[in-house]
Amino acid sequence: MLRIASAALLTAALLMPTTSMAQNLDPIKERKKILKSFGDATKAPGKMLKNEETFDLAKVKAALKTYQEGTAKLPALFPDDSKTGGDTEALPAVWEKKQDFEGLYKKLGEDAKKAEEAITDEISFLEEFPKVAANCGGCHKIYREKK
Numbered sequence: 001m002l003r004i005a006s007a008a009l010l011t012a013a014l015l016m017p018t019t020s021m022a023q024n025l026d027p028i029k030e031r032k033k034i035l036k037s038f039g040d041a042t043k044a045p046g047k048m049l050k051n052e053e054t055f056d057l058a059k060v061k062a063a064l065k066t067y068q069e070g071t072a073k074l075p076a077l078f079p080d081d082s083k084t085g086g087d088t089e090a091l092p093a094v095w096e097k098k099q100d101f102e103g104l105y106k107k108l109g110e111d112a113k114k115a116e117e118a119i120t121d122e123i124s125f126l127e128e129f130p131k132v133a134a135n136c137g138g139c140h141k142i143y144r145e146k147k
């Protein structure tokens with residue numbers, strides 16, 4: 001019995017690093033997934049800004065959380081060996097101006113955190129959310145290929 005249990009443990013221990021390695025091996029897929037989640041999270045607030053959807057504080061806060069969590073992970077998902085392939089839209093500028101690029105993620109995260117505190121109702125949403133969203137286009141203009 002004991003031997004079976006330790007064999008199972010060993011198998012689990014051997015399998016675990018393999019899975020995390022597999023994730024590291026595909027940073028393009030991983031970063032696209034996070035950035036797509038940014039796009040999805042931004043849809044509802046975007047419509048609220050245009051008055052096409054009723055203001056919903058919970059959805060706004062959820063989007064701001066998504067940005068904060070994602071921007072913490074994104075800088076690490078642009079390693080030197082991920083400049084091409086996997087349908088990436090990242091421009092070479094990402095690696096040429098790495099510090100500036102990573103700084104823009106940091107700024108988005110910080111702006112999202114500030115907005116999370118500042119936004120309490122529709123008025124503050126209309127005031128604060130566009131400042132956060134300006135970070136998206138600001139970075140895409142320089143670092144993302146237009147297709």
Ligand code: HEC
Pocket residue numbers: 028031032033035036038039040042067087088089090091094101102104105108133135136137139140143144
């Ligand atoms: C610091 C730079 C930066 C910021 C800030 C940024 N993005 Fe991006 N975004 C990129 C880059 C680079 C890509 C291309 C990634 C790739 O294809 O490898 C991208 C891709 C995307 C994609 C396409 C994902 C896919 O499915 O391929 C969406 C959607 C997106 N961003 C939305 C957003 C939204 C919404 C925000 C703001 C909340 C935002 N991004 C903020 C750099 C940024």
